[in-house]
Amino acid sequence: MVENLQRDxxxxxxxxxxxxxxxxxxxxxxxxxxxxxxxxxxxxxERGLExxxxxxxxxxxxxxxxxxxxxxxxxxxxxxxxxxxxxxxGEALRSDLAADWQSLARTMDRMLR
Amino acid sequence: xxxxxxxxxxIGEHLPWNLRADxxxxxxxxxxxxLEDRARAAGQPADARLAEAVVRECGTPREVAKRYxxxxxxxxxxxxxPAYKLAVKIALLxxxxxxxxxxxxxxxxxxLGHRAGPDxxxxxxxxxxxxxxxxxxxxxVTLVFAxxxxxxxxxxxxxxxxxxxMLPPLKDPDRVSQAGMVIEMYxxxxxxxxxxxxxxxxxxxxxxxxxxFMSLLLPAFAMxxxxxxxxxALDFILxxxxxxxxxxxxxxxxxxxxxxxxxxxxxxxxxxxxxxxxFDSPVKGLLKLVFALVVLNSLGxxxxxxxxxxxxxxxxxxxxxxRP
Numbered sequence: 443m444v445e446n447l448q449r450d451x452x453x454x455x456x457x458x459x460x461x462x463x464x465x466x467x468x469x470x471x472x473x474x475x476x477x478x479x480x481x482x483x484x485x486x487x488e489r490g491l492e493x494x495x496x497x498x499x500x501x502x503x504x505x506x507x508x509x510x511x512x513x514x515x516x517x518x519x520x521x522x523x524x525x526x527x528x529x530x531x532g533e534a535l536r537s538d539l540a541a542d543w544q545s546l547a548r549t550m551d552r553m554l555r
Numbered sequence: 556x557x558x559x560x561x562x563x564x565x566i567g568e569h570l571p572w573n574l575r576a577d578x579x580x581x582x583x584x585x586x587x588x589x590l591e592d593r594a595r596a597a598g599q600p601a602d603a604r605l606a607e608a609v610v611r612e613c614g615t616p617r618e619v620a621k622r623y624x625x626x627x628x629x630x631x632x633x634x635x636x637p638a639y640k641l642a643v644k645i646a647l648l649x650x651x652x653x654x655x656x657x658x659x660x661x662x663x664x665x666x667l668g669h670r671a672g673p674d675x676x677x678x679x680x681x682x683x684x685x686x687x688x689x690x691x692x693x694x695x696v697t698l699v700f701a702x703x704x705x706x707x708x709x710x711x712x713x714x715x716x717x718x719x720x721m722l723p724p725l726k727d728p729d730r731v732s733q734a735g736m737v738i739e740m741y742x743x744x745x746x747x748x749x750x751x752x753x754x755x756x757x758x759x760x761x762x763x764x765x766x767x768f769m770s771l772l773l774p775a776f777a778m779x780x781x782x783x784x785x786x787x788a789l790d791f792i793l794x795x796x797x798x799x800x801x802x803x804x805x806x807x808x809x810x811x812x813x814x815x816x817x818x819x820x821x822x823x824x825x826x827x828x829x830x831x832x833x834f835d836s837p838v839k840g841l842l843k844l845v846f847a848l849v850v851l852n853s854l855g856x857x858x859x860x861x862x863x864x865x866x867x868x869x870x871x872x873x874x875x876x877x878r879p
Contacts, residue, residue, distance in 0.1 A: 479581060480588040495585050496613035499578070500622035521588075524581050 470536040569620035654685035729803040815853035
């Protein structure tokens, strides 16, 4: 029982490391079309990538600070929403990261056989 | 929804003021969207219980706020922390030795000199002085290391690409020990604080069977204190520059030589000046010895400045051939 708990905790922690890298690529890919934070969260969840607001929004801020995203505020139904979109630099990096990801996936596929 | 407002406000409390309004507005909006979606899916009204579930899944306010901040914010980072611990131990050891002597002297003095018994007030005063000395020393060590951390972070941000040719030789007289330099910086600050703010602590004398607490420094010394302060300030800055470079360079060796000359001049003025110290003759005799050593040391540094070419890894990075 204790071992199972430890294993689950380790899986959660170690799995977080490679999910983090995947998340950046997923966000840059999805934001080629402008979206606000919550709609992006739902879109990612529909594709199997669950992420909570406490992780997603700081990530969006960080990517924006790095020049990979652009944002604007919009007021809709009395609710302020911040829309994000991949910048030119973000799009260039996205395609580099996508190539790196595919190469890594092929390598890992060979190693895991 | 009150729970969401309270949650978002609490996150904002842990953020810098320039981020707060923006982050709170965005999070509040998103959490409300999430709550409404969940209520719609569950076929129930968006109540406090559902709001609590939404907020719980985000994480604690502190964890969420931390993710908005730059990832490596340290007062003293992991690389300097071992040296910091060592410096704290050395500082506390110095304080313990000096304090122990002072407390013992105070106790002996009060026991010998007071007819009715030990002078507990004087003893308490001394102990209080020791406690405040501990805090002052800890603060000085922490300040020095916090400055070092900022300098190191800036140096790494501007760092040149590394190459194996930049590795220094095995026997390298220009290499600096970070811990050693920081301890020296701490001692400079400690002496500056002692001489400027606690001059009465500079001296205790045992005579005629009694211990007297008296400053070794006469009032006339105050005239020369600005010159000594300048020396300490320049020495501290020089240490900071050398630490930021990671090694001595020709320029910093030249500054060290110039500072040595300045120090010799200040010593000379102290020696030829009016009586500045209680027991002026022996103290000035000691200063003459120090003066001779400083002059010899400066001459040695001048000789090396002209005869030895130091290893300069940054020139390797700039494309010049490395010198063995």
